[in-house]
Each structure stands twice: as C-alpha cells, then as structure tokens.
Amino acid sequence: MSRTMLSALLCAALSTFASGCGEIPQAHAATSNGNNLSPQMIAEGQRIFRYDTFGDEQQWTDTLRMHEVVQDLDPITALAVGLKVDADALPPGILDGADLGDPAVTVALLKLDAVVGVHAAVDANNRITRLGITCALCHSTVDDAVQPGIGHRLDGWPNRDLDPGRIIALSPAVPPAAKVVYNSWGPGKYDPRFNIDGLNTPLVLPPAYGLLGIRNETYTGDGPVSYWNAYVAVTQMGGHGNFRDPRLGIDIRQSPDMVTSKLPALRAYQLSLRAPASPADDVAAARRGRVVFNDNCIGCHMGYTGTDNNSGRLHGATETGTDGAYAARTVNKAYRTTPLRGLRYHPPYFHDGSAATLDDVVAHYDRVRQLHLTSQQRADLVEFLKTL
Numbered sequence: 198m199s200r201t202m203l204s205a206l207l208c209a210a211l212s213t214f215a216s217g218c219g220e221i222p223q224a225h226a227a228t229s230n231g232n233n234l235s236p237q238m239i240a241e242g243q244r245i246f247r248y249d250t251f252g253d254e255q256q257w258t259d260t261l262r263m264h265e266v267v268q269d270l271d272p273i274t275a276l277a278v279g280l281k282v283d284a285d286a287l288p289p290g291i292l293d294g295a296d297l298g299d300p301a302v303t304v305a306l307l308k309l310d311a312v313v314g315v316h317a318a319v320d321a322n323n324r325i326t327r328l329g330i331t332c333a334l335c336h337s338t339v340d341d342a343v344q345p346g347i348g349h350r351l352d353g354w355p356n357r358d359l360d361p362g363r364i365i366a367l368s369p370a371v372p373p374a375a376k377v378v379y380n381s382w383g384p385g386k387y388d389p390r391f392n393i394d395g396l397n398t399p400l401v402l403p404p405a406y407g408l409l410g411i412r413n414e415t416y417t418g419d420g421p422v423s424y425w426n427a428y429v430a431v432t433q434m435g436g437h438g439n440f441r442d443p444r445l446g447i448d449i450r451q452s453p454d455m456v457t458s459k460l461p462a463l464r465a466y467q468l469s470l471r472a473p474a475s476p477a478d479d480v481a482a483a484r485r486g487r488v489v490f491n492d493n494c495i496g497c498h499m500g501y502t503g504t505d506n507n508s509g510r511l512h513g514a515t516e517t518g519t520d521g522a523y524a525a526r527t528v529n530k531a532y533r534t535t536p537l538r539g540l541r542y543h544p545p546y547f548h549d550g551s552a553a554t555l556d557d558v559v560a561h562y563d564r565v566r567q568l569h570l571t572s573q574q575r576a577d578l579v580e581f582l583k584t585l
C-alpha cells in the first residue's frame with residue numbers, strides 16, 4: 198500500500214481533517230488530480246498571481262482612469278484603504294525618512310513593484326502611464342514586519358483590510374449611483390456579480406490557500422479553480438481574454454487572449470498554497486471540541502477537505518441559517534459547505550461575514566440547528582475550530 202493511501206486511510210479512521218491529514222505528500226502532490234504541480238509550474242504561477250495584470254489596464258487605466266487617482270495618492274491614504282507594501286521589494290533603508298504623506302513616494306513604490314496587487318508603468322517624469330491589478334490585490338496580505346501594512350507577502354491570505362469598493366469609487370468614471378453601492382461594501386468585501394446583474398450582496402474575500410483536493414471553488418461551488426480564475430480575470434479585473442459560461446449568458450472573447458494560457462500555472466500555484474498551521478491554544482479543550490464537531494458538524498464538513506461538496510452536494514441557505522440572497526444570484530442557488538482552513542486567521546465568517554468571530558459561528562449553529570450545546574461544549578468547539 199502506498200504511503201499516500203495509508204495516510205488517507207489513517208486520516209479517515211481518525212475522522213479528522215486537522216493538521217497533518219490535509220497534507221498531501223510531495224510525491225503525490227506533483228501529479229495531484231492530474232495537475233502538474235512541478236516547482237517550475239508553481240514558480241510561474243506565483244509570478245502570474247503576484248504581478249500579471251492580464252491586460253486589465255484596459256479597465257483600470259483606459260476606463261476607470263485610476264492612474265490619475267493613484268498619481269495623487271499619498272502612502273498614508275493608500276495604506277488606509279488597505280493597500281499593502283512588499284518590504285522585500287524595497288532596497289534597504291529606502292523608507293528611512295520617507296514622507297508617507299507625499300504622493301511621490303507612492304509612485305516610487307510602484308516603480309519598485311512593491312505595492313501588493315498593483316502593477317504600474319511609470320515614465321521618465323514619474324508620471325504613471327498604465328496601471329492594472331493582479332490576483333494578489335485581494336488574495337495576499339503582508340505580515341506587518343516593518344509597520345502595519347508593510348511587510349513580507351502572505352500569498353493566499355485574504356486582504357481583509359482592503360476596501361475594493363472604496364478604491365473603485367475613487368474613479369472619476371464611476372457614476373454617482375454606483376459609487377453609493379461601492380462605498381457600501383466596506384473593508385474585506387467585494388461583490389463579484391454587481392457589474393453583471395446590478396444587485397448588491399457583497400462577499401467576504403475568501404482565502405486562496407488550502408484548496409488542494411477541493412473540487413469546486415466559490416461560496417456557491419460554481420466550478421473548479423480555473424473556471425473561477427478565468428471568470429474573475431476577465432469579468433471583474435477586466436483582463437484581456439476569453440471567458441464563456443452559457444449558464445450565466447456570458448461569452449467574452451478578446452484577442453489576444455492574455456488569460457487562458459496562464460490558468461494551469463496559476464492553478465498550480467494556488468494548489469501549492471497550504472493553509473497556515475494552527476496549533477491548539479488549549480490542547481485538552483480542542484480534543485473535547487473535536488468530539489462536539491464530530492457529533493454536530495462532520496456530516497457536512499467532512500474528510501480532510503472539510504466539505505461534502507466533492508460529491509456535488511450543496512445546501513440551501515435555510516440549512517445553515519445564512520442569508521440566501523447571494524446564492525439566489527448564482528447558477529446553483531445554494532451554498533457549498535465551506536472548507537475549513539486557517540479559520541482563526543480570517544474572521545469574519547460565512548459568505549457575507551455575518552459571524553464576526555468563531556464564538557458567533559458556534560452560537561449561530563447552536564441556535565439555528567437547535568443543537569442545545571452546553572457553554573462548555575461551545576467553548577471546546579471554538580478551541581477545536583481554531584486548530585483547523
């Protein structure tokens with residue numbers, strides 16, 4: 198029996214997907230699900246994830262004129278809307294004595310490609326001529342090693358400080374009525390369908406780590422990683438490429454296609470991003486909490502992925518007591534059981550952020566699913582969730 202099979206069986210026997218069991222051994226990972234996860238592929242995907250705009254300057258520069266907005270944006274204001282600075286892209290000492298109230302510093306940072314998720318071309322007169330965004334804008338943050346907002350990249354971690362709506366609303370090209378909607382979202386949220394159906398139920402930016410072994414992405418399980426990557430790159434970021442989904446009546450074709458050929462490497466990189474390790478604060482409580490979890494939660498949050506969606510299952514909003522308005526806008530009209538990974542690192546929870554803390558999540562389920570948990574069981578369950 199192979200090591201992979203053995204560890205899968207052991208994990209199943211222990212009915213856990215906690216640390217260790219979600220880890221796919223390297224040899225298996227290289228061909229996981231038929232994906233090429235070679236180091237070269239992953240490195241190329243990392244480059245795309247961090248720096249590739251897919252030609253979306255057509256949206257952010259030509260249409261939204263964000264290059265003009267950013268030209269006058271000082272770093273303090275940029276950090277206040279949640280933009281992050283990659284400390285590793287900065288030559289030593291460059292921030293010493295820098296005036297973070299001076300927009301010229303923002304331009305200098307862009308020249309160094311140090312603003313996470315924003316890629317710009319700057320001319321000899323320090324004017325921004327083209328500007329676009331990358332996947333890292335919403336799905337990376339930094340560890341604040343230098344100061345809040347400035348540090349080493351954490352790819353796959355959702356940027357819950359980022360206020361994408363407020364940033365888009367800065368554009369002179371956005372009509373006042375749409376600005377009201379964009380400004381209503383708040384930090385850490387984005388509505389990836391507002392520009393398609395005009396409705397407004399923003400989603401919490403999800404992590405893009407811990408996806409290996411998960412069949413369908415998005416809160417409503419719309420499709421696999423590359424389906425959703427193409428959707429976002431073309432219909433949301435405004436990338437220059439193709440995306441087609443007859444279920445949504447979308448068929449966008451732009452030549453040259455700067456998206457499709459990049460999807461395999463981009464997928465490899467995302468699948469390589471593991472959820473951060475989460476050691477228990479209180480081992481005994483977490484152990485007791487696992488029992489509560491197995492009794493009440495594992496029917497849906499099953500296996501090492503923490504989701505029953507790999508078998509195609511979805512759940513109506515009433516099953517979990519969350520708001521059904523977002524699901525109603527999607528093809529499936531129901532929610533995917535969210536895989537539980539790195540939970541303690543990315544509050545708030547549920548698609549709409551309606552649970553601020555893990556205590557709120559547990560109190561919510563206790564009420565909605567009438568679990569009648571004791572306060573001890575609730576506290577233990579939270580300790581267990583913190584280890585996922």
Ligand code: HEC
Nearest residue numbers: 331332334335361387400402403405414415416426429430
């Ligand atoms: C403007 C912010 C934003 C940008 C830029 C963005 N995303 Fe997302 N991403 C989201 C939101 C919001 C969702 C949740 C969508 C849903 O569940 O319906 C999401 C969902 C995802 C998911 C699914 C996670 C899960 O657990 O289901 C992945 C993977 C992902 N994005 C990867 C990417 C990649 C790769 C790119 C670049 C091509 C990208 N995203 C660009 C906001 C963004």
Ligand code: HEC
Nearest residue numbers: 493494497512516517519532533534535546547548558562
């Ligand atoms: C009937 C199936 C089902 C059961 C039972 C269930 N869940 Fe869920 N869980 C879901 C679905 C579906 C979602 C996504 C709901 C949403 O976002 O609106 C979810 C989301 C979550 C989230 C949010 C994750 C995130 O990243 O936002 C947590 C945490 C969670 N569940 C924990 C639990 C716990 C703890 C239990 C047991 C007390 C439990 N679930 C029982 C289906 C279930």
